[in-house]
Amino acid sequence: MGSAGVVLTETAFNMESSAASDVSYRAVVLGGTFDRLHDGHRLLLKAAAEIAEERVVVGISDGPMLAKKELKHMIQPIAVRKKAVEDYIKSINPALEVQTETIFDPFGPSIVDKDLTAIVVSKETVAGADAVNQKRKERGLSRLQVIVVDLVVDKDGFGEEKLSSTEIRKREVGL
Secondary structure, eight states, rough: OOEEEEEEOOOEEEEEETHHHHOOEEEEEEEEOOSSSSSHHHHHHHHHHHHHEEEEEEEOGGGGGGSSTTTTTGSOOOOHHHHHHHHHHHHHEEEEESEEEESSSOOOOGTTTTTEEEEEEEGGHHHHEEEHHHHHHHHHHOOEEEEEEEBBBTTTTSSSBBBOHHHHHHTTTTT
């Protein structure tokens, strides 16, 4: 069974009277590699920052989670990625508590933090939110509201591919 979620687009977040402004959650979680922070990352992080009342928890992939990434040797150090995420969220809402955690599995803090209330994902990672909610259920934790954000198209690339750090790394080496 799929996620019952809220789909928000970049347009929704740019509108003062959007539904995004009217909905809030005490503690919001999201995850990713966040290499070379780009517009796709910013849209996810902005969504989380705008709907969070108190805290945003960001799981940032490292170690074995990077094993299958293309040009993984070019991925920025974890400290650089954490700082970029923290700085961006604070630029949107300085009052938020921002918690970045290095994660070595697909779940990280999302399946252990009992105070979380929502998870922000892209359209391509909705299945991950379903898996998180299943694990939370198994552990006796409350279900997270799933907030789905549209993918950002790579305007500088060829075709209609989503914007990705992998494509940015490839361009940096001329691939």
